[in-house]
Amino acid sequence: MTTAPHTAGPHVPGTDPEALARLRRVRRYAVPRAVIGRATERRLAGDWHGACAAAGVDVGIDLYAVRRTLGAETADAVRADLLHLVPDLLRWHFPRIWHEPAALAPAAVVVLSRPLGDRGPWLFARVRGKGPHESQRILLELGPGPGPEGSPHESLPWTTSRYLWDSRHVHETRERWGGSADRAPFLDPDGTPRARHLLPTANPGPDADPATRTEWIDGLYLGGRVAEAFAASGFAFDPEDFAEGDLSAAPNPRLSPGRLAAELVRLHAAGRSGRMHIRSKWNRGLLMRGDAGRPRIKTTTGFPFPPTGAPPAPEALWTRSADIDAVLAGVSPDHLHPVVRDALAPARPPADGPVGPPPWGPEGPVRVRCRGEWHTVTLTGGRLAVPHDDREVAREAALRTLGGVGQGCFTAHEAWTTGRGRLPKALRRLRADLFERARNGDTDAVLAYLDAGGDPRLRNGEGETLLHRLLHLDHGVLLPRLLDAGAEVDARDHAGYTPLGRAAASGGDASVLRALVAAGARPGGVAPGAGPRDPAPRGLADLLRWRAELDGRTGRPRPLDLEDVEDLL
Template identity: 45%
Template structure:
């Protein structure tokens, strides 16, 4: 019954399992409940880029007090849970987004547009850390990459999470498509006619079923949306896909019953009721509130994308169906495995003791795997950091000698080689174990990776791209993992499919300065290039990593001729292409302040 296509449902399942692990929820909640908002942010991997005392000094004690009140009720793990995701092959955070959480203009002062906001990472494959900022959000990003969640506190403020059920189209006692305890409705329990707004959950279900059946016109009429599909007049005529087809494809994921109420909240905040709803293939759907009677109606028109510049976007989190409802409805995720604040808001009668052991499950202990070996079925299993096989030491020596002379290994030994070299085929169960390990690394789950290593998983594993766990240290806590991996003998100069070493990956994929320095201290070579003949100096220059200027100078001094000459020309072009952006008056909040000894803010 899930409206999500299989690939999208699988992607959201990965998000809910790996993006916000249980330990993060538990630690962040424990800190938040004691009033330690900074500790909660640290537990949820959120960097704080402002200082409350400087805010008070510049904008007054009242502004600082209002900001502190929001910070004490901020649930950073819940914020991470709801943030947009890259739903292709990766399920990491959508990049370069600014999400405004709350507006804080000084009382009686000039309108400065001060707000509390969060920014997402700049790279899909980079560290999954968020940055919490205070200042003028509009001066830092383009408007199209900004979402205003100031009217959606149920997505991040612990005081308002109970409103999630209403904001996703639910009623007083249940969420759409579910019983109060989270059990999905059977097909025969779904409405066969529109019960109207008096039954919010049933009304949402009826409208959603109409859109899923392709009856978009009936769904729009039921929620009071007047759709005019007439393309705008242009000198060159209309081009691209017909608006009706685009809307039919998009409407399956949109909660049409909530568009008018959400537009009203945004209009009250921004002072106007005109917003962009979607942008597909150069076609933009514009939504505008039209006053008509006791309830709001919405007029939807079509425009070219280039003609709608400057019109703010309605945040996707406010317009689409809540993914958690779709996942529970389709049986993809159990209600008790959702974030506790989400599960408690959506399903008031849910008893977590009846379900699995709480929100996103932790890593499983590696189970034995059957391998076809010399005409027999053998069981292999990871224990004590290695693959345990039913073979004697003499058989192991013979296989090592055979491989040294270029012979082909098979069975259990071929499985071990595929695990450590990314070549050859792994049994399905071992592929799943490897995927689980690297998905946890991809989402920055250091405790999860350590738990798997403690359970006996071989740390010499490589993913399908040839990357080792050392290559993933830019995503994890290197202080805990680097010494352990080096002690286990994981190669410091191992290369992936791009011929990148762990140090090269740390430089190119936004690894911290501390990680780069730790790899250098461990003896990592700096005279390395990747498959495109780029040196470390070239990468540092191209990506403008000023924090690694010391490494660039060292490479240039010790290995002046390394790398292709044409990269020098490209790097010079990049350096001269744009001037450095001018600092604005709120740049003082862009970088965290160094802690002071008696800082009790």
């Protein structure tokens, strides 16, 4: 096949600033650097259970019960996979909702392995919460096989993508992302974006190094030459299924035809050659299978989709690496997961310190326009300090009580402590950064904020305090610090929930509920009105029963039951 030169350069999902900002946001907050460090330390010490706990991964597997019921061979095989599990890497790569907020995909069920090969149970992972604001913990479980095509387990098979979670296979990462021995596609060996003039402008031929070949094929695809891209990848298809220059035939700008072809061949070699689909937003998509010889692909149309009943293909099989795109979007390789950094930047000199997303740092003094002048407000002494004396503060409070319009410094202070009103951009950015870190389990960031003189009364735009995010954090360390600093244990957010109510309604662990009650939280005031069907809980036992009932109705994995309640009391 002859091909004309093209000038495709590095490409990231969409070209609009919002898409790039979302990508950088996910990689900044997905797995905190301190979490990676603690999980790695425990894993290298042979403590796989401690590594999982550090990474926010709950283990719903009792190896002693597995040994009793399924035999020693099964238990040993499951334990081998758990010993080599990199839980922080699993969290890093786990499917996410790629919009605001970029939370773990609640419906995703990722099949990790079948420890005994073609027999025995399957190891899989799912998210505990049912929405972006609920628990972001991942649950590992052992269960029966995926079942027929189209079942939830079948939709996200990572059984041939062990490099995403298994320490024995992480060395495959660069190759699986279309790279060569010394570099990843679109990047130089040190992880910097490759200069445009070094990208291929003509067919490099079948003997070119894999990274160059990937750049060429992806360039064809992104340039609208869809049929040529799939043909160059080795797909068999009817050329009439694709319209040249019509990207509506393609389901996603992040699709990499070369990667998809290679992964389908792997699936076929592993005995998993069933049909899968990739859907587009125009009710048009791709239907493919990894047949012997050449993988086959065709476009489909219609609603509802897919009419064939084929399960969706996991993004791990068909997209360009989100981490390559993140580097192209400006993220430093040193701010990626260490395993990913090694894959994307094999020639990069060792970092001066720990590798991973940057930790939280205090914001400098912020200038606020107040009474026609520029004033400086700072975080100090556990509060947002404004340059006004007590007499001015009292006068401003009286003015606001009488319905007057507040001035800049006082408006900023009120918004900081109530969640209502306008904050200066720098303070708004600091607040959003801190709450996003809290939602992703970054206890160290909240501690650093308090150590830097941060106000524990801080509220976000929904009126939540840091205690409302306690279900995502290490409450044993953080709860005493927040209470000692003056946080209110029964503060209500704008929806009427206390921290205890938010933790109970959002899948928080029972130990969080017990800790808040022990700290003085009132179980009877957790919700803005009634429970799911019954009146609001009046005591701890009532609260736990309410939570168990709610878990059962929302389908959360392993909900509390009445026996759990009795054990907790």
